[in-house]
Amino acid sequence: MDEPWLTIQHAAQNLVAGDTVLIREGTYHESVYIAQSGNKGTYIVFSAYPNKNPVIDGNGVTESQNGLIINQSYITLSGLEICNWEENAIWVEQAGYIEISDCEIHDVCYGIGFALKAIINSIANAGGDNIGLAFEQMSIENYRGDYNLFHNNNPDRAIVVGYEDEFSLDQLDRWQTYSGQDDHSFVTHTLSDIFANHTQSDFHLSEDSLAVDQGTEFDAPAEDYEGKPRPQGKGYDMGAYEK
Numbered sequence: 001m002d003e004p005w006l007t008i009q010h011a012a013q014n015l016v017a018g019d020t021v022l023i024r025e026g027t028y029h030e031s032v033y034i035a036q037s038g039n040k041g042t043y044i045v046f047s048a049y050p051n052k053n054p055v056i057d058g059n060g061v062t063e064s065q066n067g068l069i070i071n072q073s074y075i076t077l078s079g080l081e082i083c084n085w086e087e088n089a090i091w092v093e094q095a096g097y098i099e100i101s102d103c104e105i106h107d108v109c110y111g112i113g114f115a116l117k118a119i120i121n122s123i124a125n126a127g128g129d130n131i132g133l134a135f136e137q138m139s140i141e142n143y144r145g146d147y148n149l150f151h152n153n154n155p156d157r158a159i160v161v162g163y164e165d166e167f168s169l170d171q172l173d174r175w176q177t178y179s180g181q182d183d184h185s186f187v188t189h190t191l192s193d194i195f196a197n198h199t200q201s202d203f204h205l206s207e208d209s210l211a212v213d214q215g216t217e218f219d220a221p222a223e224d225y226e227g228k229p230r231p232q233g234k235g236y237d238m239g240a241y242e243k
């Protein structure tokens with residue numbers, strides 16, 4: 001902690017299985033290539049420092065159009081804001097066991113993109129401006145997803161597989177049949193149904209939010225983003241803040 005690294009990329013090259021990097025407050029204008037793999041039970045974790053909001057911002061970055069590129073497995077991303085990328089906020093390629101939670105993605109072309117053999121456990125609000133959840137190949141056989149809340153600024157292209165099969169926000173039932181996944185997931189067209197004040201980046205759940213008590217206890221953190229014990233009320237909430 002006394003000698004923090006200057007770049008997230010430096011961490012991405014030096015962390016080994018079981019390591020966690022806590023990313024301090026700041027705007028990081030860098031594309032991060034995750035070069036090391038974790039193991040089952042010893043993930044490599046890229047997490048926001050508690051109560052901080054690190055931003056991985058593509059403005060001015062020329063070496064890549066993707067925020068994070070992951071082609072290693074057993075990686076966790078938590079609490080990161082990723083914005084202003086011409087392609088993907090997060091690009092996952094030939095990798096499995098990638099956990100993405102409490103990340104905010106905006107002002108990108110694709111939210112989270114997958115090449116073959118990607119697995120994701122849970123996504124809350126994977127909302128890019130163009131495609132929300134994208135698979136590069138035609139196969140989704142390794143996708144496992146449930147208890148997700150889908151929102152996309154372009155409602156016609158919420159989920160796209162192989163640039164051919166497209167699912168709008170209103171076609172979740174079609175996606176469920178197609179993928180065999182996301183039985184408990186749902187969609188929203190309006191973020192004000194979910195968050196207290198998303199236009200001011202306040203992602204606490206609103207009083208009558210659709211996400212309250214709709215999460216799963218499976219692999220749920222014991223505390224929310226602010227350290228409040230989970231669950232509260234009738235069950236676990238979706239998203240970063242328990243209510």
Ligand SMILES: [Ca+2]
Nearest residue numbers: 213232233235
């Ligand atoms: Ca709750």
